[in-house]
Amino acid sequence: PRLLLTAGIHGDELNGIAVLHRLAATVDPAKLAGTLTLVPGLNPPGLLQSTRQWTPDWSRSAPNLNRELPGKEGGSAIADFAGRLWSRLIRSNADSAVDLHTQSRGTAYMMYAFASTPRTRRMAELVAPDIIKMDKGDKGTVENTLTDDGVPAITLELGRPEMFDDTMIARAESGLTNLMRELKMLPGKVTPPPAGLTVANDIVAVRARLPGWARLLLPIGSAVKKDQPIAEVRDAFGRSLETVVAPADGRINMITTDPRVAAGDTIARIVWWSPDPACQNGC
Missing domain, CATH: 2.40.50.100 (RNA polymerase II/Efflux pump adaptor protein, barrel-sandwich hybrid domain)
Structure with a gap:
């Protein structure tokens, strides 16, 4: 199995980056079956500017990289960047995927997952958020572009922006480990979805x-x-x-x-x- 975990496609949404740091430190390659690909920062310009958008310089108005996939190599600056991400990193490394987010500046989510098919709903249940939203999604996102191309993917939202929330980070690490057990990538018993999970x-x-x-x-x-x-x-x-x-x-x-x-x-x-x-x- 090839599981792709990505974070930081919005440059002010940081909890997912810490989740990937923890998985990189705790997953033992000797016990791992398959390939785990961790990308802790899909949007370097946005991370450097601490902005949701993709922009190589400070801008009040810039495009959203999570609406640009699969992009087009040789196109506009952002289309070329998205195209390289898609063809050289994202699509070629995934049988399933989770894209990690938080809410944006001035707002907060619960631990909240987006899914769009029965399979991706099952993936979301295993990660054990507070709420799953069945959602047709937006064109050009990591989640929907992969799912539409035959790779089941979910978006996992982890609370507030511009911070590392240890509680959210630990929950996401535990949930993603549980997903890897269900995928037969790691040994151990799969934990069933929590009883209080809301599906909307x-x-x-x-x-x-x-x-x-x-x-x-x-x-x-x-x-x-x-x-x-x-x-x-x-x-x-x-x-x-x-x-x-x-x-x-x-x-x-x-x-x-x-x-x-x-x-x-x-x-x-x-x-x-x-x-x-x-x-x-x-x-």
């Missing part, structure tokens, strides 16, 4: 109607009911402007960590399971 196939953003200072009323991971208060938005002097409520029943999988909000900004996201057959693998 639909999502909605909870947005501020007015600009101001947002204060969350519920922690990330909370189960919510439709019209339940989730946050308050206050003006410059702390006077209440609005109470933001849940638009649907579900579970909070993402929150803003920056209290400064503009009109229309996302304060949280809620996931749930839709019974619509068309949403089986994501709406």
Whole structure:
């Protein structure tokens, strides 16, 4: 088996890099069957600039490398970079893959996986996140470009950006080790998915109607009911402007960590399971 683990395609999303450091230190090659390829930094320009985007210099507006695969060698700068990643590193080293992320600046996720097929759902279950979102995904991502090319892949989101969170890192290391056991790459018993795992196939953003200072009323991971208060938005002097409520029943999988909000900004996201057959693998 050839398992590809990648991190740092967004330059401010760092927890996955530490996960790969730990696996590099703990996986014993003498006990490993197959090939484990670790790429702790797909986006060097973004890492150097501490920005989500791919940019060789400081820029307010730059392309997202995780929308550019499989790229094209000899094309534009980013198409050529993505093409080299795809043809020379990513595709040739993978029978299955996990791309590690966090949320972006000013926001946070739970430990959260994206999957798009029954096989990738099984992979996500073995990694043991808090939430799996069945999701058709975006064109040009590592996950979806590989899956569409016959290589099952998932995206694993690990909390907050621009930090090393030891709890998230340890959970991801344990989950990926469990996946390698299921792939017969490492010895040991495969741990079943956790009982409290939430599987969702639909999502909605909870947005501020007015600009101001947002204060969350519920922690990330909370189960919510439709019209339940989730946050308050206050003006410059702390006077209440609005109470933001849940638009649907579900579970909070993402929150803003920056209290400064503009009109229309996302304060949280809620996931749930839709019974619509068309949403089986994501709406």
